[in-house]
Amino acid sequence: MNKQLKYTADGLIPAIVQDASTRRVLMMAWMNREALTLTVTENRAIYWSRSRGKLWRKGEDSGHVQKLHELRLDCDADVIVLMVEQIGGIACHTGRESCFYRVFENGDWKTVEPVLKDPHAIYAEHRHE
C-alpha cells in the first residue's frame, strides 16, 4: 500500500481524522510508513509523533483509541483520510471532542466548544486501569 504514496522528505504523510458517523473532523496527525502499515494491521489509528520522535498509538495514554472504519487517499497520493470510531468521544488532548474547537469570528479565534473531561482526569484514570 505504501509504494504508491508520496511521503514528505521526512518520510511522513498527513492523516486527516474524521468521525465515521458524524463526519466531524477530529484532528490531523502525521504517519510514516510503519505507522500506516500498523494502522491497517491493527485496525486502529497509529501515528508518528513528530514531537516525541516515535510511534504514537492513539489512546495509549488516554484510552481514547480510534478504531479504523475506512482509509482514503487523495488524487495526489500525498494525504490520507481516516474514518474512525472515536472511543470515549474525545479526540483532543484538551478533553474536547475535536481539536478544531476554535472559530475565527470578528478578527479573533474564539473557543466555541466545551471541555468534556478534565485532561488530568483522563490520563490519571487510564493509568490506574
Place this chain on the structure above:
Amino acid sequence: MNKQLKYTADGLIPAIVQDASTRRVLMMAWMNREALTLTVTENRAIYWSRSRGKLWRKGEDSGHVQKLHELRLDCDADVIVLMVEQIGGIACHTGRESCFYRVFENGDWKTVEPVLKDPHAIYAEHRHE
C-alpha cells in the same frame, strides 16, 4: 489572526477543506500568511500552490470557487479547517466531488467515485466564459 498560528519552516499551514452542508472532506491544501488573510478578506478559499510557487485562487481556472462559511483552528494552532460551499460540486482537478475518491480495500487503493465532469471540459468551458 496570523500571529497565533504556527507555520512550517516554509511559512505554510495545512488547510483541510470540508463541505459545509455534507461535512465531506473535499481536499487538503496549503496556505501562507497572505493566502489566509486573503481567504478571510475575500470570503473564498485562496491557497499557496507549492508546485507553482504562487497564490492559487481556488476556482480561478475551473470556476469551482469555494465560498468560505467558517474557519477553524486546532489545539496546536498548526492546522486549519475551512467549511466551504463548493461551487459546481466539484473540488478535485480530476472532475470528482472530493479528492479522496480512493479507498483502501483488500490490499489496494480502489477508485470508488465517478468523474462528474471531464476535466478538459471544466477548464475549456471556463476559459470561454
